[in-house]
Amino acid sequence: MARVRLNVAERREELLRAAVQQIEARGVAAVRIADVASALGVSNALVLYHFSTKEKLVAAAFTYAAEEDLAQLRKLLGRRTTALRRLRSAVRWYAPTGQAKGWRLWIEGWAAALREPALRDVTRDLDRRWKAALAEVVAEGVVAGEFECPDPAATALRLTALLDGLAVQLTSYAGAVSRARAQEWVDEALARELGLAREALTA
DSSP, X not given: OOOOOOOHHHHHHHHHXXXXXXXXXXXXXXXXXXXXXXXXXXXXXXXXXXXXXXXXXXXXXXXXXXXXXXXXXXXXXXXXXXXXXXXXXXHHHHSTTSSSSOHHHXXXXXXXXXXXXXXXXXXXXXXXXXXXXXXXXXXXXXXXXXXXXXOHHHHHHHHHHHHHHHHHHHHHSTTSSOHHHHHHHHHHHHHHHTTOOGGGGGO
């Protein structure tokens, strides 16, 4: 069967989706241009036409995945409801027990970023934008009188640090902590940061 002809933007997106899947399956170090090409039934030359090196393809794939996650975050935080409900939805989605982009991908990205400046820029930017978005909604909740928080930026940092750490435990060390217990800790941390009882999160 003949392949559907795609325009440049559509082809790039197809290649990036395939690259993300291959990175999740094989890891950054092991993934090859040939793996991405084979997954789509295209030539290595086509992949290299759009991304001249493996390093550029990997960096673009992580940027693509990051933008997808950030779009979902903006959707959750942009809902017409209380700041508390928006925060709880975002934190639960981002948590390793939620529906955010596969944590194996991001753990791979963090590790590779230690050696790859382009990836380090991508992961740093994603981290900064996540913290800024959470801090903004925390500040909105304080202004609205929903809860108290003297330092929204510090709260965002502590919450994301907890979520990232739990993601490593759940992804890398099977059985280290149950998903239910991890979710309890996330809810407890959010409530504590906002000066609320945990029950207030579901009220």
